[in-house]
Amino acid sequence: MNSEQLLQADYDYVWHPYSAIESEQPIFPVASAEGVRLTLADGRELIDGMASWWCVLHGYNHPEMNRALEDQIKQMSHVMFGGLTHAPAVTLAKRLVEITPEPLQKVFFSDSGSISVEVAMKMAMQYWHAKGQPEKQRFLAFRSGYHGDTFQAMSVCDPVNGMHSLFSGVLAQQHFVDSPACRFGEPCSDQDIQQFEQKLAAEQGNVAAVILEPIVQNAGGMRFYSADYLRRVRQLCDQYDVLLILDEIATGFGRTGRLFGCEHANISPDIMCVGKALTGGYMTLAATLTTRQVSETICNGEPGVFMHGPTFMANPLACAAALASIRLLTESPWQQRVEHIEQRLRQGLEPCRQLSQVADVRVLGAIGVVELVEPVDMKTVQSQFVEQGVWIRPFGKLIYLMPPFVMDDADLQRLTDAIYSVVQGL
Numbered sequence: 182m183n184s185e186q187l188l189q190a191d192y193d194y195v196w197h198p199y200s201a202i203e204s205e206q207p208i209f210p211v212a213s214a215e216g217v218r219l220t221l222a223d224g225r226e227l228i229d230g231m232a233s234w235w236c237v238l239h240g241y242n243h244p245e246m247n248r249a250l251e252d253q254i255k256q257m258s259h260v261m262f263g264g265l266t267h268a269p270a271v272t273l274a275k276r277l278v279e280i281t282p283e284p285l286q287k288v289f290f291s292d293s294g295s296i297s298v299e300v301a302m303k304m305a306m307q308y309w310h311a312k313g314q315p316e317k318q319r320f321l322a323f324r325s326g327y328h329g330d331t332f333q334a335m336s337v338c339d340p341v342n343g344m345h346s347l348f349s350g351v352l353a354q355q356h357f358v359d360s361p362a363c364r365f366g367e368p369c370s371d372q373d374i375q376q377f378e379q380k381l382a383a384e385q386g387n388v389a390a391v392i393l394e395p396i397v398q399n400a401g402g403m404r405f406y407s408a409d410y411l412r413r414v415r416q417l418c419d420q421y422d423v424l425l426i427l428d429e430i431a432t433g434f435g436r437t438g439r440l441f442g443c444e445h446a447n448i449s450p451d452i453m454c455v456g457k458a459l460t461g462g463y464m465t466l467a468a469t470l471t472t473r474q475v476s477e478t479i480c481n482g483e484p485g486v487f488m489h490g491p492t493f494m495a496n497p498l499a500c501a502a503a504l505a506s507i508r509l510l511t512e513s514p515w516q517q518r519v520e521h522i523e524q525r526l527r528q529g530l531e532p533c534r535q536l537s538q539v540a541d542v543r544v545l546g547a548i549g550v551v552e553l554v555e556p557v558d559m560k561t562v563q564s565q566f567v568e569q570g571v572w573i574r575p576f577g578k579l580i581y582l583m584p585p586f587v588m589d590d591a592d593l594q595r596l597t598d599a600i601y602s603v604v605q606g607l
């Protein structure tokens with residue numbers, strides 16, 4: 182198939198994320214990827230500002246990542262996880278327990294972020310069931326949050342911009358409060374937390390858990406909020422006897438400048454979801470971690486087991502990729518790198534603030550966001566970025582960067598320059 186035939190077949194047969202078959206949106210065939218660059222089928226090279234939806238940490242086609250997968254594939258690429266176990270899964274579970282906050286001791290593997298959220302919510306529901314409080318089955322979530330596309334995950338996404346209003350008739354009805362108003366770096370006043378506290382106090386009798394993305398609300402709006410707010414959420418969950426689920430799928434593995442977002446607030450959740458960058462962008466894998474207390478309560482209650490078990494649970498290849506990625510990350514000066522990227526993104530994006538098209542510019546860790554006054558027209562903007570030699574995929578009013586951590590200054594500069602020039606021309 183040449184490039185043209187491939188595009189035609191794509192147009193005829195294939196669905197892409199949140200799009201129609203026979204879509205009008207431009208689409209670009211990728212032939213290969215190396216380091217921080219994607220090579221298109223026509224030979225053009227794009228600097229990747231998206232890290233393939235925030236997953237790629239060490240770059241594409243990384244020799245050590247490749248070697249870890251080659252070594253594993255010679256042993257076995259997959260075996261079922263019911264009644265069998267293997268070194269990649271056990272070693273990875275132990276490693277995840279070591280690098281996450283102390284109380285998290287037990288690991289449940291699944292295939293994708295959304296499923297790890299399903300698992301987390303099911304754990305919370307089974308926990309209260311086992312404790313003889315089966316009326317605690319609902320969740321308290323935040324507006325502008327995003328937790329995935331499966332049904333239970335959808336029910337805790339932003340109820341308006343979560344793109345799921347079509348399904349509202351069958352979605353579990355959850356409780357929502359406004360997204361935290363106090364920004365990252367600011368304290369959280371009594372006023373700031375009031376709505377959350379009142380909702381929690383009123384609904385505690387039917388709430389299994391609070392679920393939120395720590396510090397950064399990602400796909401729901403790229404908002405950075407106060408660590409102090411998160412600290413108070415933890416205190417209030419304890420006070421009102423409700424579990425806390427932190428969705429670290431986007432914030433985990435260094436993206437915000439700490440290994441996990443919750444470290445900014447020095448707190449730990451009862452249940453934590455990780456995914457996305459877990460395998461450094463090589464394979465799909467996610468995990469839900471919980472405390473001994475939650476796992477023991479579930480297993481001591483009825484029916485005495487946790488009711489979940491994906492076919493590809495703890496896939497050995499994916500576990501081997503995750504182990505290699507975590508080793509590369511923790512053995513690298515990742516904290517300095519992320520700090521350095523943060524400085525460069527700040528410098529590079531700051532000039533956008535002067536443009537009349539721009540409502541806000543904000544940067545945290547290796548996340549840089551330019552919020553526009555109006556939503557972008559993807560049909561034109563996407564092609565303009567590609568013409569500039571960069572891969573940047575905005576959504577709504579948000580143009581953002583989440584580059585791989587190994588990107589050098591010149592490439593970061595090209596990304597921020599491209600944003601300035603495209604926004605200026607809007």
Ligand SMILES: *Cc1c(COP(=O)(O)O)cnc(C)c1O
Nearest residue numbers: 293294295327328329428430431
């Ligand atoms: C991407 C994302 C998910 C969903 O993960 P998938 O792997 O796409 O199912 C859930 N929560 C957050 C915070 C995410 O960023």
